[in-house]
Each structure stands twice: as structure tokens, then as C-alpha cells.
Amino acid sequence: MNKKNLMTLADIAKLANVSTSTASRALRNNPVIKQATRDLVQGLAKEHNFKVNVTASKLRTQKTNTIAVVVMLERKSGQVISDPFLMEILGTIADELTKFGYDMLLTTTKTATHDWYSYYYESKRADGLIIIGQGEHDQRVESLASTKLPFVVWGTEIHENSYTTIGSDNRKGGFLAVQHLIQQGCKRIAFLGDINHNEVEQRWLGYQDALKEANLPIEHGLQIKTDFTSNDGYSKLRDHLLIEDQGIDGIFAVSDAIALGASKYLFEQKIEVPQKIAIIGFDDIAMSEFCSPSLSTIKQNTAAGGRLLVKILLNKINQQPVKSQLLDVEVVQRQSSRR
Amino acid sequence: MNKKNLMTLADIAKLANVSTSTASRALRNNPVIKQATRDLVQGLAKEHNFKVNVTASKLRTQKTNTIAVVVMLERKSGQVISDPFLMEILGTIADELTKFGYDMLLTTTKTATHDWYSYYYESKRADGLIIIGQGEHDQRVESLASTKLPFVVWGTEIHENSYTTIGSDNRKGGFLAVQHLIQQGCKRIAFLGDINHNEVEQRWLGYQDALKEANLPIEHGLQIKTDFTSNDGYSKLRDHLLIEDQGIDGIFAVSDAIALGASKYLFEQKIEVPQKIAIIGFDDIAMSEFCSPSLSTIKQNTAAGGRLLVKILLNKINQQPVKSQLLDVEVVQRQSSRR
DNA sequence: GATATTAATGCAATCGATTGCAAGTTGTTT
DNA sequence: AAACAACTTGCAATCGATTGCATTAATATC
Numbered sequence A, B: 001m002n003k004k005n006l007m008t009l010a011d012i013a014k015l016a017n018v019s020t021s022t023a024s025r026a027l028r029n030n031p032v033i034k035q036a037t038r039d040l041v042q043g044l045a046k047e048h049n050f051k052v053n054v055t056a057s058k059l060r061t062q063k064t065n066t067i068a069v070v071v072m073l074e075r076k077s078g079q080v081i082s083d084p085f086l087m088e089i090l091g092t093i094a095d096e097l098t099k100f101g102y103d104m105l106l107t108t109t110k111t112a113t114h115d116w117y118s119y120y121y122e123s124k125r126a127d128g129l130i131i132i133g134q135g136e137h138d139q140r141v142e143s144l145a146s147t148k149l150p151f152v153v154w155g156t157e158i159h160e161n162s163y164t165t166i167g168s169d170n171r172k173g174g175f176l177a178v179q180h181l182i183q184q185g186c187k188r189i190a191f192l193g194d195i196n197h198n199e200v201e202q203r204w205l206g207y208q209d210a211l212k213e214a215n216l217p218i219e220h221g222l223q224i225k226t227d228f229t230s231n232d233g234y235s236k237l238r239d240h241l242l243i244e245d246q247g248i249d250g251i252f253a254v255s256d257a258i259a260l261g262a263s264k265y266l267f268e269q270k271i272e273v274p275q276k277i278a279i280i281g282f283d284d285i286a287m288s289e290f291c292s293p294s295l296s297t298i299k300q301n302t303a304a305g306g307r308l309l310v311k312i313l314l315n316k317i318n319q320q321p322v323k324s325q326l327l328d329v330e331v332v333q334r335q336s337s338r339r
Numbered sequence C: 001g002a003t004a005t006t007a008a009t010g011c012a013a014t015c016g017a018t019t020g021c022a023a024g025t026t027g028t029t030t
Numbered sequence D: 001a002a003a004c005a006a007c008t009t010g011c012a013a014t015c016g017a018t019t020g021c022a023t024t025a026a027t028a029t030c
Helices: A009-016 A020-027 A035-047 A054-061 A084-099 A116-122 A139-144 A170-183 A198-213 A230-240 A256-268 A286-290 A302-317 B009-016 B020-027 B035-047 B054-061 B084-099 B116-122 B139-144 B170-183 B198-213 B230-240 B256-268 B286-290 B302-317
Strands: A066-071 A103-108 A128-132 A151-154 A165-168 A189-192 A250-253 A278-280 A297-299 A325-327 A330-332 B066-071 B103-108 B128-132 B151-154 B165-168 B189-192 B250-253 B278-280 B297-299 B325-327 B330-332
Touching: A009 A020, A009 A035, A020 A035, A054 B054, A066 A084, A066 A116, A084 A103, A084 A128, A084 A302, A084 B084, A084 B103, A103 B084, A116 A128, A116 A139, A128 A302, A151 A302, A165 A170, A165 A302, A170 A189, A170 A198, A170 A250, A170 A278, A170 A297, A170 A330, A189 A198, A189 A230, A189 A256, A230 A256, A230 B286, A250 A256, A256 A278, A256 A286, A256 B286, A286 B230, A286 B256, A302 A325, B009 B020, B009 B035, B020 B035, B066 B084, B066 B116, B084 B103, B084 B128, B084 B302, B116 B128, B116 B139, B128 B302, B151 B302, B165 B170, B165 B302, B170 B189, B170 B198, B170 B250, B170 B278, B170 B297, B170 B330, B189 B198, B189 B230, B189 B256, B230 B256, B250 B256, B256 B278, B256 B286, B302 B325
Parallel strands: A066 A103, A066 A128, A128 A151, A151 A165, A165 A325, A189 A250, A250 A278, B066 B103, B066 B128, B128 B151, B151 B165, B165 B325, B189 B250, B250 B278
Antiparallel strands: A103 B103, A297 A330, B297 B330
């Protein structure tokens, strides 16, 4: 027993009358050790509630069995993450990692160090990295690609082969959203989102695809740069889209949060949704079903996404070849666009 | 340089022509080392981008500089966390911990081990534990109290001195919410929540306090056990509160998520909010401001809560005396209760 | 100039588990 | 009975940084 009277492997070994090497192997069920010895050691370990000191183990094996997850937050647009979408995917990742015996280290970009390679890999905090949200063309992610740190990004594939990304088929999502609005009879559809985000850019391309397909004009005046918050959805609609003048009849917001903000403004202005203006969001967060009118949206499969992120990263850590993947999306029609 | 050609302290020492002991002290700015030597070593470290191996450091110092955060999820009521409230407090904790140089290990209760003391403390994964949400009188938390693991709980103080909790003044919150409804003219106010949760129980006591103060009867038929989801808020209202029969004119929901679910049902039934029924929630999640009608609620100060959790835990780790604390709450009046 | 102080640095043990290699046992084959 | 193979186990080094104690160098004191 050491000073803090926590059992150590040596203690167990002594109790079992074997060497620490044998004890170690026995505990890990190494078949080279006689079954009887294994049983003995494992029994003693359980009896004395012995737990391997993972720190010592990490040092010796040079594996941390830990994955770091970085959530990219907007530094400017506000302190907290309001987007429930993040929480959902985070929850899945956490559960999936524990399933594979990995611990999960969580950081946001707000206060954390910027040199992820040094901080996590060189200093041996984690075996790999999951980055959620590429944000606005972030340089840090780009520069990781040249290091030995295995990592995966939730987002959109940008530079072929530069690094591995998992994400929804954003372009298709944008397309489906707008196609849906057009099917509901919309002719002049506004776009709310910030195309400096890679994912949003894709959704925006999808928006254009759908307009082109329907032979509708692409009007730049209807495309409003909007942050990922309800607040901005609200105020951009108020300040930049002069509803009457522009005569828009549909809104595609690149997140449900934005869409809810926009809805609020429409409600206040007593503009009927969906009769006068139909609206659709993106994400399918839990709240969307419960606002009034309920919000149509593009559903992202967060559970599948979280699982895939983990799987791909672990494969990468084990030197297996991996490639970027797109997850399918689908339209969820609710009241805000049904007419 | 070792095999993986990462710099090690010994390498730096060699470059600087000093012993590893000196190098170590120099790096950590130990004043016993001559300033010139310190500069030399630190310069070389920076130049060669050397980072201490935290694993080795942890092993030697017996400190992990890591805090584990456990998010208690309902195992039954569904897989994902829909409550944005959790994400907000989690974000604050993450940022606050990095500020103090700690890493944050995140787990949910869904898949994780149950013996937190063994898993985190005995195996040296973390120096302390933050538990978010006591859930339904959980036994695991209770049993931690007798171990050496320093931990803090977000929730409500239950057994005096048994362990340290930080949380909102839930009883006052419940009181304020219902008092507010009464001031708006409500006489028969329903309660939606599951009082098996410690926090909810407090809010429920506050509900009763307010009714008593106003000399209104406490009707058990108006108190409906409801899970922390919009879904359940919706269906419990539909199935158990026969609006016309009971003639309720106010609803206090113990979370905004529940309140939104309830609102949806009222909206569908074309029951006017707040004229016919006023409604108030709890939490003040970001969405509450953006539904229609916007949701009145009791605001919890998550930022202060997160900061306090970290501060108290670190104090505890440093053997300083700490005590449980209540955070103040306030009414945020919006459309759902303004009449 | 000799000794007492103080300032800097180095030696070597330590944290606890893992593992290559050697050594000891037991069993098999001829 | 010798020779060899197959099992089991132990020795001792290792992972990389930290730190108590000893030692050397520099400065002060008489």
C-alpha cells in the first residue's frame, strides 16, 4: 500500500505471491499466464477493490485512451452555446467513446489553447481529436493536417484529402429545403445564414440549385448574412428584409435557432405563417416541434453522426484507411411551411 | 529524442548542458535556479517546441489536474439531452476549468461506469468530480460522500452536511413563479413536474408556499407528474388535465421545455395564452424568448453557477472549507403570462 | 587567508504499470 | 535417461518528469 493507502499492483502481487509482471499479465487476462493464477490475481484485485493507475499505464504504454473533443464556438457572437444541436451530438459522442473504453476530454475554443497539436498530442493528453464545427474557415484546423495527430472534423469536406470530415449533406439539405418551399408555392425565397461557414456555404449552394432548377431568379437582396442565433435571425429580418417592399413569400434559415428568431418577428408583425410567408429551418432541434406554429426543418442525423465520428477516428488511430463521409438528410414538414 | 521523435526533458537538458533536474526546475521557473539558466532552458524549450509529458508529470506528482464532469441523464425518458440548460452550464464549466489550468473529462450516466470513486479517483483519472443534476434521489451520489473524492453537485441541498451542493434557489423560484401567476389573476394553477427530482421538489414547495400565501387551495388534481421533456409536457396536459372540467387558468411548468410542450397543446386547442391560461416555465433557455407567445420563466444564473461549481470544487481539493450555496433567481415576464 | 554562508546545480530515487528476454518447470519423444 | 518442446513465471529495464538531499561554486565574514 502506498501512502494514500490505495492499493497498487505490487500489493496485489505480494498478496498473490507472484511477481508484479505476472500480476500485470494476469489482470489483463494474458493467456500466457496459467488460468489458476489469473483467477487468483483477479480475485484478489476485486476483493481489495484494486484499480490500475491509468497514469502509470499511460506513461508506460504511450497510449492515453483519451479523445479530446473541441467545440468551436464563435468568439464574437456571444458567450454561450445556444444551439441544442451541439449538445445532442456531444451526448452521442460521449456515450460512444465510453463504449469503446475511451475517456473524453472536452474543450471549447473560447478559452483554450490554440495549438492543439502541442497541447493534446505532444503533451500526451489525448490520442486523437474530434473537432465539432469548422467555423469560419479556421486556420488551426487546416494546420493540423500536417501533424501526426489523428483527428476528424464534423463539417464539410473542403480541400480534397486534406483531412477527414463527417457531416450532413448540407448542399442536398439546402436544396431539399428550398425545393420544398417552392413546392408549397413560394417564389421569392430569402436566405438567412453566414456563408463564411463552410457548412452554410453548402446549404447556400443547395438553395441556388433549387432556385435554378425551378427557373427562379437568384436575388442577392434576399440573401442576408446571419449569425447562428435566434437573436440575429430576429434582427436581420427586421432590419434588412423589408417584407412589403421585397415581397418575399418564403424563408430558408440555415439553423432552427435562426428560423425561430425570424418567426418571432413575423409573429410580432402579424404576418401569417405559412400563408403569407412559409419558413423552414435546419437541424431539427427538439424545440422545433414545439413552437407555434411548429417549424419545418431539415433533419440532421446527429446520432449517426456522433457514432461515425468516433468510429472513423478510432480507425484512423489504428492506422486504418478512412475517408470523409456525408450523412443523408431529410425534410421534416410541419406547420410553418404547410399550405 | 525518443523514438517518436518528440522532445523530452532530457533532450532539452542536454542541449542546455544542465541536468534534467535543473532543466525541470528552470522550466517551472523555480527561483532556486539562476535567472540566466532559466532563460536558457526556457528559450531552448520554446525553440524546439518542447512540451512536458503530462502523463509522466501526473505520475510523479500524483495530481491529474483534471476534473471529471458527470451529466446525469434520465435513463428511461429517452436517449438525448434536449435541455439546452445543460449545455449552457457545461460550457461555462469548461471555460472556467481551462482558465484554472484544468482539463475536463466529460461523461454521461448513460453508458458510464457506476463506481465513480474507483473509476475517477482510484485509477487517477481526475482530482475531483462535478455532478450535474441529482436526478431522482440517486444512490451513487450519496455513497460518494463517504469517500475521499472531492466533488460538488449541481442541485439542491438534501441531507445537511452530507455533501456540497450548488444550485438555484428552487423553492424561491417556484414561489416567485406562482406568485407572479397569482398577481396576473390566476386562481387555479396547475403544476407540471416530477417531484422525485430534488430540485423539482423544491419548486413544488415554492408552488405551495405561494398558494398558501394567497389563501388559495392546494388541489392535488392539478399537480401532474411530468418528465423533463416537451413531449411529456404536451401529452400530460392532453391526457390528464381536462382543461374545461378543471377550469385551470394558470400553469407552472418546472422547465421551459415542459412549458413549451404544454403551450403547443394549448395552441392546438385554440386556448388563448395568456388570456384564458397563463403559463410560466423555469430555466430561461435561449428559445423561450423566441416562441410565440414568448415564454415567461424563472431565470437561473447558469454562468454564475458554473463558475461557482468550479471555484468550490477547487477549494475543496485544496483542503479549504466550503459550504453549499444557493443562487438567486428572478422572474422574467414575457407574453405567456402578461395580461 | 581561512572559514562560514548562501546560491546553483547535480545525483539518484521515485511515481506504478508494462514487457522483452531469460530462466525455471513440466511434459513429451525417442 | 537424455534431449527437446511447451508452459509459466520472474528479473530488470523502461516510460518521462519531479524532488529530497548532497555537492560544488560563489560570496561574505572575521
